[in-house]
Amino acid sequence: MCxxxxxxxxxxxxxxxxxxxxxxxxFSRIVLNVISFVFQICVTKMSTRNCQGMDSxxxxxxxxxxxxxVRVQRTQSTFDPFEKPTxxxxxxxxxxxxxxxxxxxxxxxxxxxxxxxxxxxxxTSPKFxxxxxxxxxxxxxEGSYATVYKGKSKVNGKLVALKVIRLQEEEGTPFTAIRxxxxxxxxxxxxxxxxxxxxxxxxxLTLVFEYVHTDLCQYMDKHPGGLHPENVKLFLFQxxxxxxxxxxxxxxxxxxxxxxxxxxxxxxxxxxxxGLARAxxxxxxxxxxxxxTLWYRPPDVLLGSTEYSTCLDMxxxxxxxxxxxxxxxxxxxxxxxQDQLERIFLVLGTPNEDTWPGVHSxxxxxxxxxxxxxxxxxxxxxxxxxxxxxxxxxxxxxxQCSPKNRLSAQAALSHEYFSxxxxxxxxxxxxxSIFTVxxxxxxxxxxxxxxxxxxxSSYGKSLSNSKH
Numbered sequence: 001m002c003x004x005x006x007x008x009x010x011x012x013x014x015x016x017x018x019x020x021x022x023x024x025x026x027f028s029r030i031v032l033n034v035i036s037f038v039f040q041i042c043v044t045k046m047s048t049r050n051c052q053g054m055d056s057x058x059x060x061x062x063x064x065x066x067x068x069x070v071r072v073q074r075t076q077s078t079f080d081p082f083e084k085p086t087x088x089x090x091x092x093x094x095x096x097x098x099x100x101x102x103x104x105x106x107x108x109x110x111x112x113x114x115x116x117x118x119x120x121x122x123x124t125s126p127k128f129x130x131x132x133x134x135x136x137x138x139x140x141x142e143g144s145y146a147t148v149y150k151g152k153s154k155v156n157g158k159l160v161a162l163k164v165i166r167l168q169e170e171e172g173t174p175f176t177a178i179r180x181x182x183x184x185x186x187x188x189x190x191x192x193x194x195x196x197x198x199x200x201x202x203x204x205l206t207l208v209f210e211y212v213h214t215d216l217c218q219y220m221d222k223h224p225g226g227l228h229p230e231n232v233k234l235f236l237f238q239x240x241x242x243x244x245x246x247x248x249x250x251x252x253x254x255x256x257x258x259x260x261x262x263x264x265x266x267x268x269x270x271x272x273x274x275g276l277a278r279a280x281x282x283x284x285x286x287x288x289x290x291x292x293t294l295w296y297r298p299p300d301v302l303l304g305s306t307e308y309s310t311c312l313d314m315x316x317x318x319x320x321x322x323x324x325x326x327x328x329x330x331x332x333x334x335x336x337x338q339d340q341l342e343r344i345f346l347v348l349g350t351p352n353e354d355t356w357p358g359v360h361s362x363x364x365x366x367x368x369x370x371x372x373x374x375x376x377x378x379x380x381x382x383x384x385x386x387x388x389x390x391x392x393x394x395x396x397x398x399x400q401c402s403p404k405n406r407l408s409a410q411a412a413l414s415h416e417y418f419s420x421x422x423x424x425x426x427x428x429x430x431x432x433s434i435f436t437v438x439x440x441x442x443x444x445x446x447x448x449x450x451x452x453x454x455x456x457s458s459y460g461k462s463l464s465n466s467k468h
Contacts, residue, residue, distance in 0.1 A: 127155070128155060128196075128197050129197060129198065129199060130199065131199050131201060131206065132154075133153065133154050133155050133197075134151045134152065134153055134154065134160060134162060134197075134199075134206075134208060135151055135152045135154060136149045136150075136151050136162060137149065137150045137151055137152060138150050140161070145165060145166060145174055145176075145177075146163050146164060146165045146166070146177075147163075147164050147166075148161060148162065148163050148164070149161070149162040149164065150162075150211060151208075151211075153196075153208075158211075159211035160196060160208050160209065160210065160211050161208070161209040161210070161211045161212070162206055162207075162208055162209075163206065163207040163208075163209065164204050164205075164206050165177045165204060165205040165206070165207070166203070166204060167202070167203060167204060167205060174205075176275040176276065177205050177207070177275070179274070179275065180207065180273075180274045180275045181195065181198055181205075181207055183251060183274050184207075184274055186249075187245070187246065187249075187251075188430060188431060189241075189242055189245045189246075189430045189431065190241075190268065190270075190428075190430065190431050190432055190433045190434075191238045191239070191241050191242030191245070191268070191269055191270055191271060192242050192245065192246070192270060192271045192272075193209050193210060193212065193262055193270045193271065193272040194209065194210040195207060195208070195209055196208040196209060196210060209272075212262035212263065212264050212270055212272075213263075213264065213265055214262070214263050215258065215259055215260070215261055215262050215263060215272075216235065216258035216259075216261040216262075216263055216269070216320070216324075217257075217258035217259045217261075219263050220258060220323070220324065220327070222445075223445040224327055225327040226324070226325055226326055226327035226384055227324050227325070227327075227445060228442075228443045228444075228445050228446060229325070229387070229388045229391075230442075230443045231267070231442050231443055231445065232321070232324045232325055232388075233417070233418065233421070234267065234434065234440070234442060235261075235263075235267075235269050235324060236317075236320075236321055236324070237413070237418060237421065237425065237434065238268065238269035238434060239261065239269055239271070239317060239320070240317065240409045240412050240413050241413065241434075242269070242270070242271040243271070243310075243313055243314075243317065243409040244408075244409040244410045244413060245430060246271070247310040247313070247408070247409055247410075248410075252308075252309070252310060252312055252313060253271060253274065253276070253313050253316075254276040254312060254313070255273060255275070255276040255293065256296055256313055256316030256317065256320065257293045257295070257296045257316065257320070258320060258323065259273075260272050260273040261320070266433075266435055267435065267441070267442040268433055268434075268435065294333050294337070294340055295319065295329050295330075295331055295332055295333060295340070296315070296316040296319045296320070297315075297340070298311070298312060298315035298316075298403065299315075299341060299344050299345075299351070299401045300362065300401075300402075300403050302337050302340060302341050302344075302364070303341070303359070303362040303363070303364045303365045304362050304363030304364040304365075305362055305363075305403075308403060309403075310408060310409070311403040311404070311406045311408075312403070313409075314398055314406045314407060314408065314409065314412070315398065315399065315403075315406060317398055317409070317412070318330070318395055318398030318399040318406075319331065319399070321391075321394070321395055321398065322378075322382050322385070322395055322399075325382065325384050325385060325388065325391060326382040326383075326384050326385070327384075330382070330399075331343045331344050331347075337364075338369070341370065342370065342371065344401070345370060345371070345373045346373050347375075347376055347378070347380075347381045348375055348376075348399065348400075348401050349373050349374050349375030349376075349401075350370050350371065350372050350373045351401050351402070352367075355375075355401070355402070356401050356402040357402070359401075359402075377392070378392050378395050378396050378399070379392050382395075388417075389416075389417070390415065390416045390417040390419075391417060393415075393416070393417070394407075394412065394415050394416075394417040397412075397415075398412065413426070421440075422437050422438070422439065422440060424437045425437055425440070
């Protein structure tokens with residue numbers, strides 16, 4: 001084709017060269033701008049992905065229901081080791097949003113559409129991590145270092161429980177509060193209370209939890225004489241399910257008691273109050289023996305043992321199990337540790353080296369201080385255990401003086417006591433409630449507890465249809 005091009009005058013050729021040079025320079029600038037634009041988009045996407053993956057304690061969001069995703073992503077506090085800069089904590093749910101955020105920032109003006117999606121970052125809207133984002137409704141209780149309020153979130157309008165911990169200027173933040181917050185941030189399970197938010201000010205540290213309307217202690221007080229046997233089974237199954245989850249992560253609760261087991265209006269049981277919980281390392285470390293409320297404290301800890309594992313919690317499970325069925329505490333010590341041990345040995349027998357190898361090496365075990373008792377069948381102490389199939393056998397495997405003989409949470413879930421429950425309960429994901437399984441619901445509690453105890457009782461109406 002070159003031979004078909006007519007020759008051009010020199011003046012025209014000069015103008016064409018200038019035009020080509022100008023176009024070439026303009027095109028180069030356009031290409032560079034496009035490359036820069038694409039690069040910045042890629043960086044924005046990468047930073048977004050990194051932001052979403054920085055908190056390795058939190059599980060992937062695909063195991064969390066949609067209504068809880070946002071709440072898991074935005075927990076912040078001034079002492080949070082995983083705290084991110086504010087420019088990285090945008091709730092970006094897709095790569096498309098990353099591009100939108102970049103375009104809006106590069107334009108220097110935010111469009112109304114983008115503003116609607118990013119309203120939580122508006123200076124006038126309620127924010128997570130801010131005290132004024134929650135309204136206190138009523139006081140629920142007060143302890144030695146914290147006060148608990150029923151509250152309402154201004155962010156999403158849901159009820160919450162506000163655990164307000166008072167900070168001493170000399171002492172700083174209580175280590176139990178730091179421990180509870182750090183552990184709960186990484187625990188996502190249907191049977192463990194959910195930590196929504198952390199608010200840190202000079203005067204207080206506030207932990208914002210999901211609101212659960214009662215606990216097992218209040219529930220048993222409302223229905224004295226023992227609970228319906230099917231309800232006991234569902235409560236115990238949920239307790240073991242939650243414990244199995246934390247024990248597999250080498251975490252001990254260390255303060256199991258009915259007051260720390262929350263009960264929702266649908267009957268869902270949730271482990272709460274992780275102030276004494278510890279992450280157990282391997283190899284084993286020694287721990288304080290001043291843990292667990294006296295009535296639910298195992299004999300090895302009462303005798304001064306500081307080397308213990310998940311078996312510590314399993315003794316408490318046995319005590320709570322008996323209390324739910326019988327309607328009274330299993331070992332209600334009224335005086336001191338000596339009295340508590342005497343009550344335990346009266347039923348289970350005074351230990352010796354044959355029944356409990358190594359008991360003589362425990363700091364506070366003095367054989368001359370204890371009356372010699374022989375072991376008894378548990379039904380002799382708590383007669384209602386005999387009314388429910390396999391209940392006595394399960395209780396006896398949990399209430400073992402020697403910690404090595406106690407059943408683990410995972411093994412207890414496979415006990416024959418639960419054999420009549422739907423098999424699907426063992427297939428649930430961590431964040432799935434047992435009440436999502438058909439025909440699994442609480443029975444109405446009877447005023448005459450003896451009538452409720454039947455070997456062939458079936459599931460009835462849900463708790464929401466009964467009067468409490």
